[in-house]
Amino acid sequence: MKHKKQKGKQRKQRTPSACDSWTRDRDRLNETKLPISEPLQCLRLNTSIIVQASGSQMGVLQGDPKSGSVSGCEIMQVRRGALREEQNAGSVVLADDIKSPAIEKLELVRKWSINTYKCTKQILSEKLGRGSRTVDLELEAQIEILRDNKRKYEHVIKLAQTLVTQLGQMMLTQRQLGDAFADLSLKTPELHEEFGYNAETQKLLAKNGDTLLGAINFFISSVKTLVDKTIEDTLINIKQYETARIEYDAYRTDLEELNLGPRDANTLPKIELSQQLFQIHREKYEKMRNDVSVKLRFLEENKVKVLHNQLILFHNAIAAYFAGNQQQLEQTIKQFHIKLKLPGGDAPSWLESSTD
Numbered sequence: 001m002k003h004k005k006q007k008g009k010q011r012k013q014r015t016p017s018a019c020d021s022w023t024r025d026r027d028r029l030n031e032t033k034l035p036i037s038e039p040l041q042c043l044r045l046n047t048s049i050i051v052q053a054s055g056s057q058m059g060v061l062q063g064d065p066k067s068g069s070v071s072g073c074e075i076m077q078v079r080r081g082a083l084r085e086e087q088n089a090g091s092v093v094l095a096d097d098i099k100s101p102a103i104e105k106l107e108l109v110r111k112w113s114i115n116t117y118k119c120t121k122q123i124l125s126e127k128l129g130r131g132s133r134t135v136d137l138e139l140e141a142q143i144e145i146l147r148d149n150k151r152k153y154e155h156v157i158k159l160a161q162t163l164v165t166q167l168g169q170m171m172l173t174q175r176q177l178g179d180a181f182a183d184l185s186l187k188t189p190e191l192h193e194e195f196g197y198n199a200e201t202q203k204l205l206a207k208n209g210d211t212l213l214g215a216i217n218f219f220i221s222s223v224k225t226l227v228d229k230t231i232e233d234t235l236i237n238i239k240q241y242e243t244a245r246i247e248y249d250a251y252r253t254d255l256e257e258l259n260l261g262p263r264d265a266n267t268l269p270k271i272e273l274s275q276q277l278f279q280i281h282r283e284k285y286e287k288m289r290n291d292v293s294v295k296l297r298f299l300e301e302n303k304v305k306v307l308h309n310q311l312i313l314f315h316n317a318i319a320a321y322f323a324g325n326q327q328q329l330e331q332t333i334k335q336f337h338i339k340l341k342l343p344g345g346d347a348p349s350w351l352e353s354s355t356d
């Protein structure tokens with residue numbers, strides 16, 4: 001009997017384990033005056049004790065997993081999306097929820113999918129004639145005029161480029177003809193003067209033609225800049241305005257459908273959320289509409305100024321060339337500060353290439 005009693009005492013005097021230490025720490029937490037109303041649940045993770053009482057409150061105690069003791073008395077609480085770190089010296093509050101990048105990306109994809117679905121539905125309903133759309137008659141008319149003018153300007157640019165190509169071929173033929181007349185002038189003494197006059201005339205026409213080509217190329221470059229950069233930049237803003245208009249009409253239609261339905265505890269939050277989204281897209285639409293109106297007004301002023309100068313250049317250069325007025329043609333070039341490129345002027349001479 002004595003032997004059995006000694007065995008029982010040995011069992012009672014077993015060495016306390018780390019789990020017992022963690023249990024004592026948990027009981028010690030339950031006895032503290034933490035703002036946690038429910039019984040605590042402890043979970044050991046590496047060097048920390050994660051203490052959880054409810055979905056909105058959580059505590060973390062830093063400890064030593066080998067000794068099983070808790071040190072530092074640092075408690076972190078997560079309450080309603082805010083991370084609060086309380087220490088003896090004071091408290092540090094880190095606002096905003098802690099979200100992983102994957103969750104944020106999924107949230108963005110979800111919002112994008114909903115927005116795309118609503119906009120696609122609105123576009124299809126407009127094309128089928130079932131949905132209504134917001135129309136600003138004055139602004140829509142200005143946009144249509146701009147697009148029509150852009151097509152016409154592009155057509156003018158193509159015609160001017162065709163004219164440059166044809167004039168370039170004519171200049172080449174005139175130079176070749178001038179060289180042929182000059183050769184015959186040397187080889188035919190009895191017609192030396194006649195061939196010489198024609199050679200000089202063709203070479204002078206070719207030279208004036210190069211001046212005319214410089215003026216036309218300058219005209220093409222200026223109008224092309226107006227079309228491809230200034231007008232195109234305005235059209236990009238117009239596309240953004242049209243996208244904002246579709247989004248606005250989509251959320252407007254969604255809100256109208258919800259308002260026509262029943263109003264109960266389930267639908268009221270949806271109506272309130274839809275009202276907020278509608279207001280956001282309404283402000284975006286109005287902002288884009290005002291931006292496009294201002295952009296169109298500035299574009300019109302710039303377009304008139306640019307085309308006024310370029311049309312005067314084109315007219316004066318063409319008129320002076322075909323009138324044979326070389327002085328007037330050169331004066332036109334100087335007036336618009338046009339730098340002419342001489343034929344073969346881009347290629348370096350043999351002396352420059354050998355020096356390099």
